[in-house]
Amino acid sequence: MIGERPSSGADAGADTGEARELARARAGDVAAFGALVRRHQERVFRFLHRMLDAREEAMELSQDVFVKAWQALPGWRPEAAFSTWLLQIARNAALDQLRRRQVVRFAPLEEGLEVADEAPGPEARYASRQRQAQLERALRRLAAEHREILLLREVEGLAYGELASVLGIAEGTVKSRLARARSALLEHFDPHTGASHE
Amino acid sequence: MNSSCPTGSCPSGPCPADEALSALADAALPSEAGTGLIAHCAGCPRCTRRLAELRALRDAFAALPAIRLEVDLAAQLVDRLQAGATPAARKRRQSPWWVRWADRLRPPTPWRFGLSPFAGSVAAVGLGLWLGGLLMELEAPRSPPAANTTLAAMSVFGAVPPGNLCPRAGACGASGSTR
Secondary structure, eight states, X not given: OOOOOGGGGHHHHTHXXXXXXXXXXXXXXXXXXXXXXXXXXHHHHHHHHHHHOOHHHHHHHHHHHHHXXXXXXXXXXXXXXXXXXXXXXXXXXXHHHHHHHTOOXXXXXXXXXXXXXXXXXXXXXXXXXXXXXXXXXXXXXXXXXXXXHHIIIIISOOOHHHHHXXXXXXXXXXXXXXXHHXXXXXHHBOTTTOOBOO | OOTTOTTSEETTEEOOOHHHHHHHHTTOSOHHHHHHHHHHHHTOHHHHHHHHHHHHHHHHHHTSOOOOOOSOHHHHXXXXXXXXXXXXXXXXXXXXHXXXXXXXXXXXXXXXXXXXXXXXXXXXXXXXXXXXXXXXXXXXXXXXXXXXXXXXXXXXXXXXXXXXXXXXXXXXSSSOSOO
């Protein structure tokens, strides 16, 4: 299969050290588990932050994710990449949290969202920031199902097989859901100009 | 059918589904299918535009500002997990059954015994007995032994009617005579 993103091979690259830490952590070595946390904490936090759009909440939930991982570690099997397994726990935690909130947050429409011109210098930087902000707002408008698959693919660089594993769906479904998610995002966001389609 | 190609066909033939273009943007199509799709897009302005949008979307994601944790979660977690003493439970769960049974039969250390539910029950019963004893001691001085009073009270319903002779000494009270 084509389309394996370079970052998806991160687990394979760090295998030896991580495998040792995993073996020790599974035997109850808290310090080894701490080393694993250090390897993956940024990724788990980043995903939760973008899913929940709340820094403090994401930080607390990241801790919970690792505590859950520690408790479930004896049940982990090496067939599943540890990072994918962690993202699976994080994804479930994020969905639970969103369900608890029961709130659909809509992005505000103010804050000067006019599209900046393509002039170089400060204007260009400003335009770039506007574009990023607009994408973040558009992401917040998506259903959790679409947001999670886009973040896992585009930000975390998961391959289709890994996406299937994290989301618990078939690879064919990954393909169609990803297409629907992109289509939904493009309804709110023009990637060329950064303009929002409100 | 591709939403960007509402007519369903372009000069270069029938348009592919959006799903195929999305997979092409990810370079996740088998090489033959990918080549065919690229050839189609070369002659189809709508699909070209859609593919460009999908690719630009990926670039937009790549340009998102980094989110940094700025805290070492590991340090906080290690303390928390060590305090939770989880490894002991994990070791027990992982060990074979005979080891787990041997562990159960081993005499408990004072600390483990102190935290067990059995110790709690023993303490509760002991406390109950002690408090009961305390109450008995407090009650005792308030009701000094008064054998005669009790017996006199009981004699109202005695077997020997008042005025009759007692069948034997002591059967009708301390005096041994009729009331």
